[in-house]
Amino acid sequence: MSKTLPSSIDETLSLLEKADYVAGRALATVLFLSLKMGRPLFLEGEAGVGKTEIAKVLAEQLDRPLIRLQCYEGLDVSSAVYEWNYAAQMVDIRMREASGETNRDAMEDDVFSRRFLISRPILQALEQVDGRAPVLLIDELDRTDEAFEAFLLEVLSDFQVTVPELGTIRAQEPPIVIITTNRTREIHDALKRRCLYHWVDYPSAEQELDIVRRKQPGASETLSRQVVDYVQALRRKELFKNPGIAETLDWATALLELDKIALDPQAVSDTLGVLLKYQDDIAQIQGSEGAEILRQVASEARSEGALAGAGSPKA
Ligand SMILES: Nc1ncnc2c1ncn2[C@@H]1O[C@H](COP(=O)(O)OP(=O)(O)O)[C@@H](O)[C@H]1O
Ligand SMILES: [Mg+2]
Structure with missing residues (x-):
């Protein structure tokens, strides 16, 4: 038996938290409603903000199979259904x-x-395994074309697929559907109308620090804070490609591997390729802009350290 669905927003929040997924109340609310109302959840946002992860966490926490349809240009019915x-x-x-x-x-x-x-994935999701409606992740829908979107619209309206030679196959219990898009193009309104929508933003500094603490507990408190502050500052720059949460975690891991307990100019310069994946971005940050960010991040850490020190009783 699969676990029952969360019965409140708070339960949804704690379900996510149990899987170390840090979410704001807005996301928990729309997720709760989509489960409750049996409507697909449409998640839009930049790459690396945790869209795909939601489907994984949901499947794991609700003890359902995860069926993933990775979209790409030219995806057709024979690969998807x-x-x-x-x-x-x-x-x-x-x-x-x-x-x-x-x-x-x-x-x-x-x-x-x-x-x-x-x-293929869509049919698998309708013909549920051992009576448990799965989580169907339709990932990066923006990579497909409009013909496929139109087809998907049909599937999502009645959770059934017709095979001309065989007949109609219908889900006994509709799957939990998560659709993600990185917004490289607009998805048609008709499809969005079937879904509940949420824009997944980059996390706040506080949330991102929470994520780093949970997922990279080996990193020192100073290093974690500096990594997060640095990445948050980078996202305010006009970069070609902002680092996502995965990059933040990778960077913390890389610095940890190099036995760093705090950022220094050499460490940053040596590891920038973990964080930024375009040479223009790297060149921009390796100059004075990066030095300025590091100076700020380090001075914030010092003042926080001073505050923390002032608060603690002297031996
Ligand atoms: N809110 C979050 N809480 C904890 N970890 C997260 C969160 N969002 C993202 N991550 C981490 O970042 C990685 C990248 O997220 P992912 O879901 O692949 O991004 P997207 O699908 O939006 O491109 C995940 O593997 C996960 O480890
Ligand atoms: Mg993704």
């Missing part, structure tokens, strides 16, 4: 011919039966 197993069909026909079977209608019926159908 189902495909006939031609090779197996051919073998079956040959064997029947060899054994002298001549009834063409019977042969055709059999060759187009369920056992020759290969189900």
Whole structure:
């Protein structure tokens, strides 16, 4: 048996927290409502802000299978929904011919039966495994084309798929659907209308520090704070590609591997490729802008350290 759905916003928040997913109340609310109302959740935001992770966390916490449809340009029904197993069909026909079977209608019926159908993610999500409606993650929908969107709209309206040779396959219990987009193009209104919408933003400094503490507990408090403050400052610059949360975590890990307990100019310069993935961005930050950020981050840490020191009783 899969676990029951959260019955309140607070329960949704604690479900996310249990999986070390740091979320604000707005996200927990829309997630709670989408589960409660049985509506797909449409998550839009920059790369690396935690959209895909929500589906993973949800599947894990609700003890449901996660079925992921990774979208890409040219994704079609045979990769997303189902495909006939031609090779197996051919073998079956040959064997029947060899054994002298001549009834063409019977042969055709059999060759187009369920056992020759290969189900791809969408069909898998409708034909639930062991009675547990899965979490269906339709990831990076903006990479597909409008034809696929239109098809998806149909699936999401009635949670069924029609295979012409076989008939209609309908979900007994609709899957929990999470759709993500990195907004490289607009998704059609008709599809959005089926869903509840949430814009996933970069976390606040406080939230991001919480994430680093949870996911990289080995990093010193000073290093964690400085890493977060530095990344937050970078996101205020006009970079070609801002670092996401994954980059923050990778950076903290990299610095930890180098035995750093605080940022210094050399460490930053040596590891910038963990954080920024475009040479123009790296060049921009390696100059005076990066030095200025580091100076600020280090002086904040010092004043916080002084404050913390002032508050603690002297031995
Ligand atoms: N709110 C969060 N709380 C904890 N970890 C997070 C959060 N958001 C993102 N992460 C971490 O950052 C990584 C990247 O997030 P991901 O979901 O892949 O981003 P997106 O799908 O938006 O590009 C995840 O693997 C996860 O470890
Ligand atoms: Mg993603």
